[in-house]
Amino acid sequence: MQVTINQAKSLLNKATGFIQDYDFTLNPYRGCQFGCNYCYASAFSPNAQLKANWGDWVMVKENSAELLVNELERISKKYDRPIRIYMSSVTDPYQPIEQKAQITRKILQVLIKYQPVLVLQTRSPMVVRDIDLLRQFHNLRINISIPTASERVRKDFESRSPSVKARLQTVEKLRHQLPSDDDYKIKFAITMTPLLPSYDEDLAKFIEQLVTVDRIVIQPFHSSQNQSLKASTPAKAIELKRKYEWWYQNENENYRNLLNRLELIKQYYGVEIFEGREGFGYD
Structure with missing residues (x-):
């Protein structure tokens, strides 16, 4: 892993496009150690070599807290x-390096004020x-990304990421330890974006575990038709789509079937x- 300090x-960037409901995006790091092979954020790498090595490098914005104070004051x-x-749009604020660098924690300490x-x-799950800081925010939404109900699919598409079970347990811990009331409106969402394949035998139990969140967001796998698009699907993910042809050859039908099952939770x-962009707003 190549780590650069x-x-x-600048830290706050004007929010546009998919998350235009926000004023700013905030990314404590550049790059992401999770390196999910479908991630559109790889397209925003500084150069072609780093794009090809997505997941093998991360840049730590060491001065984030101090810079954020100056920007927020202004x-x-x-x-x-x-x-x-919106934190974060092209990285994960709790990727493994955060355990040592604690940039996200320092940012939260600033934001509380x-x-x-x-x-x-x-x-x-990090x-x-x-939690000690999160419970001090009056308007907070925590989105936990879980694109698939199946652990074997997760291992193919997100081999460096935490297990599906660990993420579901994280949601439960947050729900129990971050109660919401009139003064502290803390909300939770599961984002199945982009939606990955799920084996039918895994879906029933998975869906049962989603009933405690406030919101579920789903979105089809991003297009692989136009590779010039910044958010196009990386080549590794296109290869995996062939492995899971049983899902993708009927992708629209599988998507609608899952949506119908989720509607029962509603x-x-x-x-x-x-579905899609609308689900990423706070309200």
């Missing part, structure tokens, strides 16, 4: 409402480490079901 010039004066921040509307997007448990 950088001094960032920016917050322009808003008469809480700033909306300014109380933004904050969304944390991660696939890592997020529970910061009907009986009141869980919000969203």
